[in-house]
Amino acid sequence: MDIDTRTGCIRKFYEIYPLSRKMVFDTFDQKKYHVTRTQQIVLLSLSVCGEMNMTQLASKINTSNEQATRAVAQLVDLGFVQRKYRPENRRVVNIMLTPDAEVFLEKMKADIHDDLLNRFKNVSDEDMRKLYDSLAQVISVLKQVADT
Numbered sequence: 001m002d003i004d005t006r007t008g009c010i011r012k013f014y015e016i017y018p019l020s021r022k023m024v025f026d027t028f029d030q031k032k033y034h035v036t037r038t039q040q041i042v043l044l045s046l047s048v049c050g051e052m053n054m055t056q057l058a059s060k061i062n063t064s065n066e067q068a069t070r071a072v073a074q075l076v077d078l079g080f081v082q083r084k085y086r087p088e089n090r091r092v093v094n095i096m097l098t099p100d101a102e103v104f105l106e107k108m109k110a111d112i113h114d115d116l117l118n119r120f121k122n123v124s125d126e127d128m129r130k131l132y133d134s135l136a137q138v139i140s141v142l143k144q145v146a147d148t
Contacts, residue, residue: 027115033108035078038063038071043080043097047105051084051096080104
C-alpha cells in the first residue's frame with residue numbers, strides 16, 4: 001500500500017470539495033428559488049436517490065435527523081416533498097418529491113447547467129475530455145468506498 005499516494009488523494013479532497021461545491025452553489029440564487037441550501041441539498045438528494053426515510057436522508061446529506069426533519073418539514077409546506085407513512089410501522093416515514101418539485105428541479109438544474117457551460121466556454125475540448133474521464137474515474141473509485 002502506497003500511503004503517500006493515499007494521503008495525497010485525501011488532501012486533494014480538501015481542495016476539490018470547496019471548488020466543486022462553489023461552482024454548483026454559486027449558480028443557485030436563494031432569493032430566486034426561495035429555498036435554503038440545505039433544502040436544495042435535500043431536493044437534489046431525493047432526485048438522485050428517490051424515496052428515502054429520514055435516517056437515510058440525514059446520512060446521505062451528512063446531517064442530523066433533526067436538521068433533515070426541519071428541512072423536510074419546510075419543503076412539505078412548500079409543496080415540494082410529501083411524507084409517506086409505512087402501514088406496518090407508522091413511526092417510519094419515507095419522503096419523496098412531488099411533481100411540483102420535479103418541475104422546480106428541472107428548472108434549477110437547467111439554470112445551473114447553463115451557468116456551468118458558460119464558465120467552461122474557454123476550456124479546450126481536449127481539456128474537457130480529460131476532465132470528463134478524470135471525473136468518471138473519481139466517481140468509480142468513490143463508489144467503491146462510499147458505503148464501507
